[in-house]
Amino acid sequence: MSRKIEEFNRYRQEMNDRLLSAGNNKIIKRIFNLDTNTYMDGALDSRTKEMLGLVASMVLRCDDCIKYHLIQCHQQGVSSDEMMEIFGVANLVGGTIVIPHTRRALEFWEELQLA
Amino acid sequence: MSRKIEEFNRYRQEMNDRLLSAGNNKIIKRIFNLDTNTYMDGALDSRTKEMLGLVASMVLRCDDCIKYHLIQCHQQGVSSDEMMEIFGVANLVGGTIVIPHTRRALEFWEELQLA
Amino acid sequence: MSRKIEEFNRYRQEMNDRLLSAGNNKIIKRIFNLDTNTYMDGALDSRTKEMLGLVASMVLRCDDCIKYHLIQCHQQGVSSDEMMEIFGVANLVGGTIVIPHTRRALEFWEELQLA
Amino acid sequence: MSRKIEEFNRYRQEMNDRLLSAGNNKIIKRIFNLDTNTYMDGALDSRTKEMLGLVASMVLRCDDCIKYHLIQCHQQGVSSDEMMEIFGVANLVGGTIVIPHTRRALEFWEELQLA
Amino acid sequence: MSRKIEEFNRYRQEMNDRLLSAGNNKIIKRIFNLDTNTYMDGALDSRTKEMLGLVASMVLRCDDCIKYHLIQCHQQGVSSDEMMEIFGVANLVGGTIVIPHTRRALEFWEELQLA
Amino acid sequence: MSRKIEEFNRYRQEMNDRLLSAGNNKIIKRIFNLDTNTYMDGALDSRTKEMLGLVASMVLRCDDCIKYHLIQCHQQGVSSDEMMEIFGVANLVGGTIVIPHTRRALEFWEELQLA
Numbered sequence: 001m002s003r004k005i006e007e008f009n010r011y012r013q014e015m016n017d018r019l020l021s022a023g024n025n026k027i028i029k030r031i032f033n034l035d036t037n038t039y040m041d042g043a044l045d046s047r048t049k050e051m052l053g054l055v056a057s058m059v060l061r062c063d064d065c066i067k068y069h070l071i072q073c074h075q076q077g078v079s080s081d082e083m084m085e086i087f088g089v090a091n092l093v094g095g096t097i098v099i100p101h102t103r104r105a106l107e108f109w110e111e112l113q114l115a
Numbered sequence: 116m117s118r119k120i121e122e123f124n125r126y127r128q129e130m131n132d133r134l135l136s137a138g139n140n141k142i143i144k145r146i147f148n149l150d151t152n153t154y155m156d157g158a159l160d161s162r163t164k165e166m167l168g169l170v171a172s173m174v175l176r177c178d179d180c181i182k183y184h185l186i187q188c189h190q191q192g193v194s195s196d197e198m199m200e201i202f203g204v205a206n207l208v209g210g211t212i213v214i215p216h217t218r219r220a221l222e223f224w225e226e227l228q229l230a
Numbered sequence: 231m232s233r234k235i236e237e238f239n240r241y242r243q244e245m246n247d248r249l250l251s252a253g254n255n256k257i258i259k260r261i262f263n264l265d266t267n268t269y270m271d272g273a274l275d276s277r278t279k280e281m282l283g284l285v286a287s288m289v290l291r292c293d294d295c296i297k298y299h300l301i302q303c304h305q306q307g308v309s310s311d312e313m314m315e316i317f318g319v320a321n322l323v324g325g326t327i328v329i330p331h332t333r334r335a336l337e338f339w340e341e342l343q344l345a
Numbered sequence: 346m347s348r349k350i351e352e353f354n355r356y357r358q359e360m361n362d363r364l365l366s367a368g369n370n371k372i373i374k375r376i377f378n379l380d381t382n383t384y385m386d387g388a389l390d391s392r393t394k395e396m397l398g399l400v401a402s403m404v405l406r407c408d409d410c411i412k413y414h415l416i417q418c419h420q421q422g423v424s425s426d427e428m429m430e431i432f433g434v435a436n437l438v439g440g441t442i443v444i445p446h447t448r449r450a451l452e453f454w455e456e457l458q459l460a
Numbered sequence: 461m462s463r464k465i466e467e468f469n470r471y472r473q474e475m476n477d478r479l480l481s482a483g484n485n486k487i488i489k490r491i492f493n494l495d496t497n498t499y500m501d502g503a504l505d506s507r508t509k510e511m512l513g514l515v516a517s518m519v520l521r522c523d524d525c526i527k528y529h530l531i532q533c534h535q536q537g538v539s540s541d542e543m544m545e546i547f548g549v550a551n552l553v554g555g556t557i558v559i560p561h562t563r564r565a566l567e568f569w570e571e572l573q574l575a
Numbered sequence: 576m577s578r579k580i581e582e583f584n585r586y587r588q589e590m591n592d593r594l595l596s597a598g599n600n601k602i603i604k605r606i607f608n609l610d611t612n613t614y615m616d617g618a619l620d621s622r623t624k625e626m627l628g629l630v631a632s633m634v635l636r637c638d639d640c641i642k643y644h645l646i647q648c649h650q651q652g653v654s655s656d657e658m659m660e661i662f663g664v665a666n667l668v669g670g671t672i673v674i675p676h677t678r679r680a681l682e683f684w685e686e687l688q689l690a
Binding site: 036038048052053060081084085086088091092094 | 120153158174182194197199
Binding site: 011012015016018019022024025026027028029034035042055060062063064065066 | 521538540541544545546548549551552556557560562563564566567570
């Protein structure tokens with residue numbers, strides 16, 4: 001796996017662990033739990049929901065959220081052709097302000113293909 | 116059709132017409148044209164893209180954009196069970212700040228079912 | 231109670247009921263439940279948390295969320311002098327883009343004093 | 346003057362007066378004062394600054410702020426051809442989420458031409 | 461003091477100095493001055509206002525603003541149990557898009573405890 | 576040229592190239608093309624439009640977009656006195672949440688003067 005993906009996963013995991021083992025964290029814990037449940041198969045399959053999570057993260061311009069959903073989309077078998085159209089919707093709705101996040105998203109996405 | 120849906124469509128159409136017939140509107144015109152193209156069938160089908168457009172509109176909290184994509188999702192045969200899961204993703208990612216928009220979205224969605 | 235407050239409460243209650251009685255609404259239900267728990271007394275008292283919820287709603291510029299937290303702050307005995315300082319923080323951090331929401335917030339707050 | 350413009354000005358003035366005469370409003374007062382100073386002639390003329398204020402209001406999607414700066418731009422002699430290009434920048438940078446605000450902006454702008 | 465805290469303070473101080481010594485900076489200067497005044501004891505004490513500033517910074521997702529208010533909250537004696545509840549409100553209102561910022565906030569907060 | 580400016584230009588160019596040579600990128604390509612056209616001389620000159628693009632990028636708080644428009648403004652001969660007033664409008668409208676971006680903007684702007 002590329003160093004960028006590894007580093008992303010490592011920091012994310014370490015800080016999630018610290019948040020989930022911190023004192024008085026009931027609300028945070030429940031939000032994390034809800035986060036897991038929201039993307040599970042239901043009336044919509046998990047794959048579609050991960051694409052929804054990705055486009056939401058892109059228009060809200062959160063690089064770490066984008067990376068997380070790129071990983072999930074990759075595991076769910078989203079193709080590069082599909083990904084380019086998600087990028088299209090995000091940049092259309094969210095505007096050119098999304099372009100720098102799209103550059104970083106493409107770089108991360110291409111590393112996932114090699115992983 | 117309900118008065119709310121009609122009124123929404125009427126104002127949207129009228130002002131779009133005025134934007135598209137205004138002078139010196141080349142950029143706006145091309146954005147409108149791009150908007151149409153982005154949601155067409157491609158690697159992802161139009162139905163999925165409309166769901167992407169909806170969730171993006173919800174987390175960015177634009178009521179009119181939400182209504183527009185609700186109409187499109189309805190025409191594409193998105194079910195109420197699927198819609199509730201889109202609402203779920205939007206409220207999870209975007210937070211409780213999205214709830215008031217979800218109230219209005221549900222109201223509009225239910226009117227679309229009766230239309 | 232003023233008509234504005236009544237109308238706000240009525241619509242909010244009606245649409246919450248419809249969201250909570252809709253099919254396939256597990257995620258939405260849990261977010262609503264979490265919403266209630268988050269503002270309860272804990273290490274911080276409920277009064278402080280409602281002020282936190284209000285300032286968050288103001289900088290994110292959601293009028294309905296602002297109204298809801300204004301009602302809660304009023305019930306928790308927040309004074310008008312305290313409220314003006316919350317408005318101050320929100321307008322400083324969020325910028326003059328928050329001013330129109332502050333106008334509507336003051337109007338609603340003053341109606342709550344008469345209620 | 347059109348009823349929409351009049352109503353906008355009336356409510357804005359009334360609530361500004363109430364904010365400026367409220368108790369404990371030192372921070373709000375100073376923000377209002379700063380607001381006035383920021384758009385005065387300087388290295389950039391007031392006309393350019395009002396266009397800057399307008400585009401900022403459009404991408405942040407605040408209808409009342411947009412209306413206010415439309416009034417100022419109109420008084421500073423900004424032409425409809427120039428306005429369409431400001432709309433272009435705002436919709437490009439901010440995305441199609443700005444379109445509904447652009448519809449309302451155009452409507453208000455056209456009423457200002459008749460005023 | 462940890463290197464992260466030191467580096468944050470150093471860059472912030474250096475660039476603030478350059479902003480405050482730049483030519484034609486009257487508006488920026490007054491905003492900085494207002495910033496200081498807004499968080500002073502008043503009807504609400506400074507400690508509460510710093511918590512308001514923090515939650516506003518979290519939902520608006522500005523890491524540097526978050527760090528600054530974490531430092532202030534730490535100096536005002538906010539406890540880790542209280543901090544976790546502020547994190548709770550921010551993540552509930554602002555959504556899971558706030559989680560990556562919460563990870564970095566917890567890391568910085570824990571370094572402040574050791575400082 | 577300073578290393579920061581060079582590095583910014585290099586990464587931007589490389590990732591733009593990869594986006595523009597990726598498969599199925601029609602929408603992205605057209606957005607890039609539109610981006611170029613929007614800032615060309617028209618009823619408003621390119622210089623004014625770059626200032627509009629900059630203030631929009633500042634209130635939306637996108638560091639890379641800010642850097643790009645700083646480069647363009649520099650090439651169009653915007654003076655440091657004018658720049659400080661753009662910073663003023665952005666910080667007033669967008670609030671103190673814009674300050675950290677203004678620090679980085681000033682640093683980049685000063686490097687551009689030396690370039």
